[in-house]
Amino acid sequence: MQSDSANPVAKVFFRIRTELRGIWLTFMRCFNYPVRDNTIKLAIVWFTLSFGYYGLSVWFPDVIHHLQSDEYASRVKTHNNERIEDFTFNFTLENQIHTNGVFINDRFISMKLRSVTFIDSTFQNCYFDDVSTVGSIFKNCTFVEAFFYNTDIDDSKLVGSRVINSSFHHNKTGCQMTFDDDYSAYWVYFVNFLGTLAVLPGNIVSALLMDKIGRLSMLGGSMVLSGISCFFLWFGTSESMMIFMLCLYNGLSISAWNSLDVVTAELYPTDRRGTGFGFCNAMCKLAAVLGNLIFGSLVGITKAIPILLASAVLVGGGLVGLRLPDTRGNVLM
Structure with a gap:
């Protein structure tokens, strides 16, 4: 037994050791008969x-x-070899795949591309203003004399694409995803x-x-x-x-x-x-x-x-x- 004059630190360690030993003995008794x-x-x-x-x-x-x-992917809409001229897109495009498309003098204004993929498509003299993308990419596409203003289209979205005589101004920064885009x-x-x-x-x-x-x-x-x-x-x-x-x-x-x-x-x-x-x-x-x-x-x-x-x-x-x-x-x- 520790005396009254013992070191206080030693008393603390002695008490901790005693408590731990008691806990261990009680724990081992849980494996005793009966x-x-x-x-x-x-x-x-x-x-x-x-x-x-x-x-x-x-x-x-x-x-x-x-x-x-899987259900969302099964409802994807595919567009092949389409040609669209002098058209204004001011609505949301969602769950679509556009392959070998040609867009000439088209305007993409105040819109959102949600899970849209453009593959081997050409955009000539197109105007992009206030465009946000969610899960969308342009793969192996060509942009000729296109103008981008206040969009989030950057190198990460332009996969293997060529940009010729085009300009980007006031690109959006940060995450553009909202609750409506991803409610997972x-x-x-x-x-x-x-x-x-x-x-x-x-x-x-x-x-x-x-x-x-x-x-x-x-x-x-x-x-x-x-x-x-x-x-x-x-x-x-x-x-x-x-x-x-x-x-x-x-x-x-x-x-x-x-x-x-x-x-x-x-x-x-x-x-x-x-x-x-x-x-x-x-x-x-x-x-x-x-x-x-x-x-x-x-x-x-x-x-x-x-x-x-x-x-x-x-x-x-x-x-x-x-x-x-x-x-x-x-x-x-």
Whole structure:
């Protein structure tokens, strides 16, 4: 024991070491009989539920965004060998591809080019005034005696193009993209909002039925049903279907989260409850990080691996959860 005259710094380090040793001993007691099996099973359930839940939370919005992009690309309009003279473009051109076009004495005024590509086209004596581009390029085009004023058309938009006797004045600077041009950020938040909203009925159902059907039945049943609902994502080919499956998945999985919290707290004795719960939460956070990394890397590559992985993990975790001892009606230790 440290004396009163001991160095204050040494006292601090001694106290820290003592506390850390106590924490470590308490943690190791979570793996002693009779709670060792429960700790291992709970860690597996926490890990699998978190891995599937947070992994799909990242995967869902990006997949929906890819479906939107594919649908948008399928509606592209293609124009070949067109010749337009003495025409004024003062409206938005969107989702178009112009190949081998000839534009003579045309005026592009107060307009926006949104996802428009010009390929091998010629612009002769054309006037560009207050033109903004979003996702648009001029590839292998030729500009002859063109005049650009207050536009954002620069070298990055003129890919392999030739500019002959043309001038640029008062070019726009900064990002010209607006909310109307790209709402993908809004869409990600909106999809997450719908998924979070679907949690509300799941919370109500779990609160009303947990004591009636039992913690384990709700835990295992919710995880197995969540895994089955993930499998049906394989057949999701539209935005509305994917959003519906997201809401169904979140509504089912929240019941598993609620029952898992209760089961974890009731399976540990009082002197190890906080440490055991903290260990399970640490496994949860580790699984969340791995889920975000793994599922995020598979976005846009394949649907099979994320769906099968999430389904297998959730069903497996649910079956492990059903092997936990039932704590309904038991007196806490």
